[in-house]
Amino acid sequence: MGGRSRLVNRAILRTLSQHSSSSSSSPSTLPASGSGANAVREEVKSLGRAGGAILGSAVDESGARKAQWGAGWVFAAAGLVGMSGGAVGSLHTQAEEEPKASIVPEVARPASKPRVVFVLGGPGSGKGTQCAKIVDSYGFVHLSAGDLLRAEIKSGSPDGTMIQNMIKEGKIVPSSVTINLLKKAMAESNTDKFLIDGFPRNEENRADFEKVTGILPEFILFFDCPETELERRLLGRNEGRVDDNIETIRKRFKVFIESSLPVIDHYEKIGKARKIDATKSREEVFNAIDPLFRPFLETDLQRATEVLLKGIDSGDLSTYERFCDPGMTAFEPEASGHLVKGLDFHRFYFNKKVAGGNEAENFRQSTVTSPVVTLLDSNVGLVTYTRLVQDRSSSEVKAYNETRLWQRKKVNGQFEWKNVHFHRSLA
Ligand SMILES: Nc1ncnc2c1ncn2[C@@H]1O[C@H](COP(=O)(O)OP(=O)(O)O)[C@@H](O)[C@H]1O
Ligand SMILES: Nc1ccn([C@@H]2O[C@H](COP(=O)(O)OP(=O)(O)O)[C@@H](O)[C@H]2O)c(=O)n1
Structure with missing residues (x-):
């Protein structure tokens, strides 16, 4: 990456x-x-x-x-x-x-291991603005440390007064409090891709998060922006925040330079910092960020293919239907050179397996060789590979060349990859 x-x-x-x-x-x-x-x-x-x-x-x-x-x-x-x-x-x-x-x-890695990107930059550098765009395009969950702290104040938590005072002073809240909030929010989410914005803000934040969660970020986005521009944006932000006044803004800049820049330096040294010129327009900033997120889609697509194939091997029709578009088209040897549309043709083989009953006899195993995932755009991807199929009921190993065309669609507000076409031929 x-x-x-x-x-x-x-x-x-x-x-x-x-x-x-x-x-x-x-x-x-x-x-x-x-x-x-x-x-x-x-x-x-x-x-x-x-x-x-x-x-x-x-x-x-x-x-x-x-x-x-x-x-x-x-x-x-x-x-x-x-x-x-x-x-x-x-x-x-x-x-x-x-x-x-x-x-x-x-x-x-197991799909449950979270993939995290930290979003850092001075106050007002556009972290929140860009995170919203990344969520929209790439299906990440956005966790803003500042928003979580402000929600904690509102919830009437015993830490509320302490957090409120720290924010008013532009100081950094103790790590244990912020990390607990982040951990809880991550646990409550049903995704494994997180944008964590405004964190880690100091060395304590960084080291404690790593120690407590065992998670290292895939990379960090650093929004680079001069103070004059930050000040102009913050004074115009108009969100009614207690810390968007000139006195607190100056304190936040000082804290950023003294405590947050060393964290960015740390990630720079280990090759994980991706510096973005945040003075540009919102669109230009997003265009600079966009390619950094493509590999997440490739990984998601590869995982979807893995789960689909596992579903086919184990005769799991519901997994098959979850990953296949109802209008999916296919060329496969069973269809004798014809293009088949829809899932009925494929369902037949799942039902046949169930009717066959004997699980041991039905056992099948696929081994994939030469896999290639190619993203055509952020919503269309091609996966090609050769698949060796071992079947308990026969000593013969079959080899197929398979091409699967996938489309990413929003289903109930969540992005899902759907197989829209496949081509399978005997290798
Ligand atoms: N690229 C940009 N150019 C000009 N103004 C921006 C840009 N990105 C964000 N803003 C504005 O600047 C203010 C601060 O942005 P925000 O995303 O809240 O920053 P942060 O989350 O880093 O504090 C907001 O009013 C936002 O609309
Ligand atoms: N990791 C963090 C993040 C925010 N905060 C507090 O929350 C305030 C607002 O942070 P924020 O990320 O919402 O906003 P910006 O300062 O980036 O505009 C900070 O000035 C800190 O007082 C913190 O203590 N620790």
């Missing part, structure tokens, strides 16, 4: 393309063994030694954005990526032992 991993991803893609016989980055031509795979393994090992996670988008030689399926892309060359028998998204190699422990592909 960061500059470093993007460069590393480029290197991997180059290595792969050198050993690929056709197009520059065609995953279906990845070597399964031999010198190409060895070269890739070396890349993986060196990444592991450097402690780098292989994640998110990469840019291929033609400039097209591509998502790597976690380490799957690399493991697909070195081995195989398992899609069943364990947690969804767990990776295993079957060809030979790989240095798994040293490589922690972030996309392989």
